[in-house]
Amino acid sequence: MEKQLQDKARELLESGKADVIIGYGWNRDKSHTTPVFIKKAEDVGKLVFNKLCVNNLSVYLTRKYPDVYAMGKRAIVAKGCDIKNIVVMMSEGQLKRDEVHIIGVTCDGVIFDQDAWAKAEDGSADMGAELKDAVTATKCHNCDVRNPHLTDTLIGDKSNFTPPDEPVGFVFDKIKDIEKMDSRDKWQFWMGHFSRCIKCYACRQVCSLCYCERCISDKNMPQWIETSAHLRGNLAWNLIRAQHLTGRCTFCGECERACPANIPLNVINQKMSLVMGEAFDYKSGYDPKEHPPMIVFNPDEDKDDFIK
Amino acid sequence: MAKKILKRSDLTKLVASVGKAGGAFVAPKAVANGLVEYVFIKKADEIEFDYIVPGKSFKEANFPQTEVVARFKNDPEGVTVEGVELNPPRVVIFGARPCDAKSSESLNSVFTWDFIDEFYTKREDAMVTITVACTTGDNACFCTSVGIKPDDTDGSDLLLRETEGGDFTVEAVTDKGKAFIKEEKAVFTEGKATPKERTIFEPRKLDVDLEKIGEYLKDTDHYEGDLWADMARKCIGCGSCTYACPTCHCFDITDEGGFSETERRKNWDSCQFDFFTLHASGHNPRDRQYKRWRNRFMCKFNIYPGKFKTKGCVGCGRCVRVCPVRLDITEVMEEISGA
Ligand code: SF4
Ligand code: SF4
Ligand code: SF4
Ligand code: SF4
Ligand code: SF4
Numbered sequence: 001m002e003k004q005l006q007d008k009a010r011e012l013l014e015s016g017k018a019d020v021i022i023g024y025g026w027n028r029d030k031s032h033t034t035p036v037f038i039k040k041a042e043d044v045g046k047l048v049f050n051k052l053c054v055n056n057l058s059v060y061l062t063r064k065y066p067d068v069y070a071m072g073k074r075a076i077v078a079k080g081c082d083i084k085n086i087v088v089m090m091s092e093g094q095l096k097r098d099e100v101h102i103i104g105v106t107c108d109g110v111i112f113d114q115d116a117w118a119k120a121e122d123g124s125a126d127m128g129a130e131l132k133d134a135v136t137a138t139k140c141h142n143c144d145v146r147n148p149h150l151t152d153t154l155i156g157d158k159s160n161f162t163p164p165d166e167p168v169g170f171v172f173d174k175i176k177d178i179e180k181m182d183s184r185d186k187w188q189f190w191m192g193h194f195s196r197c198i199k200c201y202a203c204r205q206v207c208s209l210c211y212c213e214r215c216i217s218d219k220n221m222p223q224w225i226e227t228s229a230h231l232r233g234n235l236a237w238n239l240i241r242a243q244h245l246t247g248r249c250t251f252c253g254e255c256e257r258a259c260p261a262n263i264p265l266n267v268i269n270q271k272m273s274l275v276m277g278e279a280f281d282y283k284s285g286y287d288p289k290e291h292p293p294m295i296v297f298n299p300d301e302d303k304d305d306f307i308k
Numbered sequence: 309m310a311k312k313i314l315k316r317s318d319l320t321k322l323v324a325s326v327g328k329a330g331g332a333f334v335a336p337k338a339v340a341n342g343l344v345e346y347v348f349i350k351k352a353d354e355i356e357f358d359y360i361v362p363g364k365s366f367k368e369a370n371f372p373q374t375e376v377v378a379r380f381k382n383d384p385e386g387v388t389v390e391g392v393e394l395n396p397p398r399v400v401i402f403g404a405r406p407c408d409a410k411s412s413e414s415l416n417s418v419f420t421w422d423f424i425d426e427f428y429t430k431r432e433d434a435m436v437t438i439t440v441a442c443t444t445g446d447n448a449c450f451c452t453s454v455g456i457k458p459d460d461t462d463g464s465d466l467l468l469r470e471t472e473g474g475d476f477t478v479e480a481v482t483d484k485g486k487a488f489i490k491e492e493k494a495v496f497t498e499g500k501a502t503p504k505e506r507t508i509f510e511p512r513k514l515d516v517d518l519e520k521i522g523e524y525l526k527d528t529d530h531y532e533g534d535l536w537a538d539m540a541r542k543c544i545g546c547g548s549c550t551y552a553c554p555t556c557h558c559f560d561i562t563d564e565g566g567f568s569e570t571e572r573r574k575n576w577d578s579c580q581f582d583f584f585t586l587h588a589s590g591h592n593p594r595d596r597q598y599k600r601w602r603n604r605f606m607c608k609f610n611i612y613p614g615k616f617k618t619k620g621c622v623g624c625g626r627c628v629r630v631c632p633v634r635l636d637i638t639e640v641m642e643e644i645s646g647a
Binding site: 034037068113116196199201206223226229257258260263 | 363374634
């Protein structure tokens, strides 16, 4: 599969169809994968794809990266779930279909936490180790895009995986637990987690759907959200972010992975996704022509009549 | 003479005794799934012993994420400004690591440089640092490559070493440490012989040359070189590295509140944010993320060593572990050392 990927990358660079390949490479110790930007055909050997390729590289397609944009025509190595984010970006006018060459890779799931992966003596990743449920991202247990849904090039063997009817895994178990709590316990649960927030904004920076150049949290005339990392400011920030992602979040899981305070952000975003599914029969990331419900004004299709 | 011993089972007494005297106790605690942090604890059974270094350093104890430094009141008579007089209690930091202990000196250089920041110094004066030498570590640890040892005493008031039996031998480093032992003599006991101590962890030695890195960074030709974009383009500017780092010290002053009452706060800030250097005109001298990352590297290995005698980086490896794109500072150090 890697050979196929590297050959394709070479072909794209040599033919001028792409000036830069945004993909995955090894770190020095081969313990983690890390984003690479391949500009020269002779460097395509650096490209890898394996179960440690957890990053959602689509963030580099946003306007937060003018230097990546300036590199020329962009091609990106993307798993099905990463492509969901690209689709949302397209549906929101952030990216045109012909502005990026999508090298879709079929996928058997990735591990959520690269540090938790089995390590060999020298600290490198043990690629022979089995992908256990416990270290596999919840999204992968429920994945319906292991065969990527929007690509220019498809790499890898077809996956025969069928996702379960009802979502399974840690995130959904937690959602069920929280649903059973009364409002006081819910409040305490979230305040307990938000109290650890340090306002680093890693959750925002890693998310390709947080593409605003001026986030509301950075606006200080007037100031909308207190920048201080006290409980009031932390609650305001996390609620605003959850709202801004409602109906848009694709559950790529990057925000939670990046959060240095281990706040279960997936649980918030997935709960919101479930609500959007029930209310609007909508799931983000599948159709670039369909707009997320919260940015659509459409009184004709409103199933409630209170507003008419 | 046999070394003094602190029994693990006596920590309960120690925590209680420090609390009774009006002090606070900070120790590593498992606060969330897979995350250990230095936090204020009330009971010894909250202490976590199985950790390499906690997620963030204990700089929070002296340099909180957010704190009020002044208050304003606006009423018909006019505006009144009220300063905040700090009178911090004793804070005992238990379970510091030698790299973190060393970093206190680095923060101190900044906060006592051209202005004495009492919000920092008063807290530091009231702090007792009890370090536990490292018997475990990982591939991100690199203290020995920046001139620190995993059982260094610098910056600690007491250095503990774990014994095979799970207790600690005690080495008093400073007068403050000696005085602390005297005050808490009920828990610092003396046996006939020193029990066997656990083997100290040996971090891997990187192929780096700090002097060469310093020279490279001083050469302004390298400032606009390709290295920064090539190695740091992947940085997403999340700021986690700076918030986790024991020597990062940047803060922002912000006013918060309403019309009649306002607080002036001192909040952590990060050079990795695009807002950090954004001018009111709209111009941003560090207009790309890799330039912000270059600044962080410059700060650690050129600016800091140029201004102070203390270390810009203590090799704790936090920035490596926490980075969501695995931008590894040691890879850049090696690249420049080999250049
Ligand atoms: S969600 Fe699907 S495409 Fe994404 S990493 Fe998991 S299995 Fe692969
Ligand atoms: S909010 Fe989190 S899970 Fe959702 S798209 Fe953004 S990074 Fe991914
Ligand atoms: S990544 Fe986590 S700690 Fe950082 S701002 Fe987001 S929620 Fe807070
Ligand atoms: S730069 Fe990284 S390794 Fe050095 S002290 Fe800071 S967090 Fe630790
Ligand atoms: S180096 Fe890593 S941790 Fe630091 S700001 Fe960049 S992406 Fe975040």
